[in-house]
Structures are given as C-alpha cells and as structure tokens.
Amino acid sequence: MVLLGTIVNGICIVVGALLGKLFDNIPERLKETVMGGIGLAVALLGIQMGMKSEQFLIVIFSLVFGGVLGEIWDWDRKLNQLGEWIEKKMGGNKQGNIAKGFVSATLLFVIGAMAIVGALDSGLRGDHRVLYTKSILDGFTSVILTTSLGIGVIFSAIPVVMYEGGIALLATQIERWVPKEIVDSFIAESTATGGILIIAIGLNMIGVTNIRVANLLPSIIVTALAVSVLYFF
Numbered sequence: 199m200v201l202l203g204t205i206v207n208g209i210c211i212v213v214g215a216l217l218g219k220l221f222d223n224i225p226e227r228l229k230e231t232v233m234g235g236i237g238l239a240v241a242l243l244g245i246q247m248g249m250k251s252e253q254f255l256i257v258i259f260s261l262v263f264g265g266v267l268g269e270i271w272d273w274d275r276k277l278n279q280l281g282e283w284i285e286k287k288m289g290g291n292k293q294g295n296i297a298k299g300f301v302s303a304t305l306l307f308v309i310g311a312m313a314i315v316g317a318l319d320s321g322l323r324g325d326h327r328v329l330y331t332k333s334i335l336d337g338f339t340s341v342i343l344t345t346s347l348g349i350g351v352i353f354s355a356i357p358v359v360m361y362e363g364g365i366a367l368l369a370t371q372i373e374r375w376v377p378k379e380i381v382d383s384f385i386a387e388s389t390a391t392g393g394i395l396i397i398a399i400g401l402n403m404i405g406v407t408n409i410r411v412a413n414l415l416p417s418i419i420v421t422a423l424a425v426s427v428l429y430f431f
Contacts, residue, residue, distance in 0.1 A: 200366050203320045203329030208359040210337035211307065215352035218344025229346045234404050236342055240306065241400030247393025250386055256424045257390045264391075264417025274412035277301050281350060299350030302403070303343050305411050307336050307358045309395045314388055317362040318381070321369025329362065383425045391421050 251257050268274070281297030307313070312335075316328035336358075344351045372381065395414055401407040 200321055200324070200370060201363050203316060203326030203333070204359055204362040204366055206326070207307075207316075207329050207333040207336060207362060208355040210333040211303075211340045211355040211358060212352055214337035214340030215344045215349060215355075218341040218351065219349055221341070221345050224345050232342055233346045236339065237400045237403030239400070240403060241397050244393045244396030244398075244400060247396060248390050250393065251390030252383070252386050253428075254390070256387045256421060256428070257394065259424055260387070260391050260417040260420040261394065261414065264420040265414050267416040267420070268410075268413030271416065272413065273415055274410040277304065277412045281353075296348055296350030296353070299343065299347035300353045301350075301412070302347055302399075303340060303351040303354035304357050306339065306343075306396075306399055307354055308361050309392050309399065309411070309415070313358075313362055314365060314392070315385055317365035318369045318372075318385070320362075321366040322372070377429070380425055380429050383429065384422055387425055388418055388421045391417050 248257075278297055278301055281300040312328055312332040316326070316332055319325040319328050340351050340354075395411055395417070398407065398409040398411045398414070402409060402411065
C-alpha cells in the first residue's frame, strides 16, 4: 500500500497531540526548558541536513528566489489565516493558541529530508521504513509541542498527510518521466535547502529569530527547477 507510511505518520501526530493534551498541566518552566532543548536539537538537525549539498550555489539560488516568491504569494500569512480560522471554529483562545500550534507543527513536520525521501521511498519502492522512523519522531515531538503550543498541533496531521501522500503518489509515476540522476540530485539539494529552513524553525522556537519560514517554502520548488535545468543544459 503506497500510502501506508503516510497514514502511520498522520496517526502518530494525532496520538502524540492527544497525549500532550493529557499532560497539559506540566509547569511552564519545564515546558520552556524542554522546548528550548527541542529547538536546539532541531537547529542541529538542520545544520546536518544543510551539509548534504553537493552544489551549494543551487541552495543559495533556491533560497533567494524561493523567498521572493514566498513573499509575493505570502504563504506565511495564508498559513496563519488557516490556523486562525481553525482556532475560531474550535472556540478561539479557550482551546489555546491553536493557530500558533498548527503553523509551527506543520512547518516542522513537513519541511525536511525525511518527509521527501520517505514519501519517495514509499512510492518508488514500497519501502515505508523512513516514514515509520519519522512517525515515531513526530509522535514524540507532537507530545511536547502540544503541551507548549496547544491542541492546534493535532491539525498539522492534515497537511502532512496531503504533502507526503501527494509525493508518494507522484513517485509511483516519476521513473517514467524523470531520470534517476535528477531524482538523486534533487534529494541532495532539497535536503540541504530544507535543512536551512529547519535551522530557522529551531531558532524561532528558542526565540532567537522571527523568520517567516513559510515564505521560504517555495525554495523547495525552485530547487527542483534548478536541478532540472542544470541536468539538461
């Protein structure tokens, strides 16, 4: 089943968020300390991913032009508006900061090599091991995020399933149209580009920066285009 890994990932996020809600009475100081630790770990993960690039100029190019597109399309504002809409439907602040939890968790769970590589493995080879590993990590992370950011984290499962599921379904057809060299190069450069975005998420989590990471998401699209152009020319 092509979407098995994706479905397991979504379920783990939901279960983790529900468990996090049960531990909602954790002292604020403990939450801040744990979130700080997670933020630093996320930043370190991003650094490791950023080192995977084989053509770093592609990464820089993608971030610059992806950021321009992101500001034009204003994905950050639209993603926050979606979170705020969900928050209103859930009763506003009575349910906690739903918008912040939704946006933060969505960015954290969607961006990164494991989401892309895992979904590609599911679609190309029917191998769900990467997504299973990601599911465990996301499940534990959603527990902590929910205790700090609220139940909005649970709604991040929806874009995660749509994103990974879409890649997995597309991957079932990709070998017919895209040379293996392009796929390998895209994985390497998108890993590095996504790593830099993850660094930004980690720094945002510990309050060092306030980068509009969602407006940098088009960088992944630009990476795919840049890799394809270089391959053919």
